[in-house]
Amino acid sequence: MIHKLEHIGVRVNDMDASVRFYTEVLGMKLVHRAALADGVELGFLAFPGSENVEIELIGRGSDGLSDSGKVHHIAFTVSDIEGEIERLKSLGVQMIDETPKTILNGAKLAFFFGPDGERLELFQPVKA
Numbered sequence: 001m002i003h004k005l006e007h008i009g010v011r012v013n014d015m016d017a018s019v020r021f022y023t024e025v026l027g028m029k030l031v032h033r034a035a036l037a038d039g040v041e042l043g044f045l046a047f048p049g050s051e052n053v054e055i056e057l058i059g060r061g062s063d064g065l066s067d068s069g070k071v072h073h074i075a076f077t078v079s080d081i082e083g084e085i086e087r088l089k090s091l092g093v094q095m096i097d098e099t100p101k102t103i104l105n106g107a108k109l110a111f112f113f114g115p116d117g118e119r120l121e122l123f124q125p126v127k128a
Helices: 015-025 081-090
Strands: 002-011 029-035 041-047 050-059 071-078 101-103 107-113 119-124
Touching: 002 119, 015 029, 015 041, 015 050, 081 107, 081 119
Parallel strands: 002 050, 071 119
Antiparallel strands: 002 071, 029 041, 041 050, 101 107, 107 119
């Protein structure tokens, strides 16, 4: 079952400049910043008092990503990602990831397409 909007991912060219913009100009706070094994860097930002919904900046430094500045995906929180993948598949939803990927200390994610080809994500946070 989908519980809430988790985050919106935006491709960026320069992570430092984007973090400065979202924090200094928009008043958000940097919640977490991490580099993944494949060289992708992530920055999660939220408004103080509204930490339950984040913007996820996705970058590889300044390598000129062709889709920078565009929404990359919309993510939704789930409690049983494997079950949700099976439910979506049974409804004929086109999956990008047939099995979940594990990142950031155990969080799981899987991407799929919406009806107009938009990238959507199932996100299962690490259980505390």
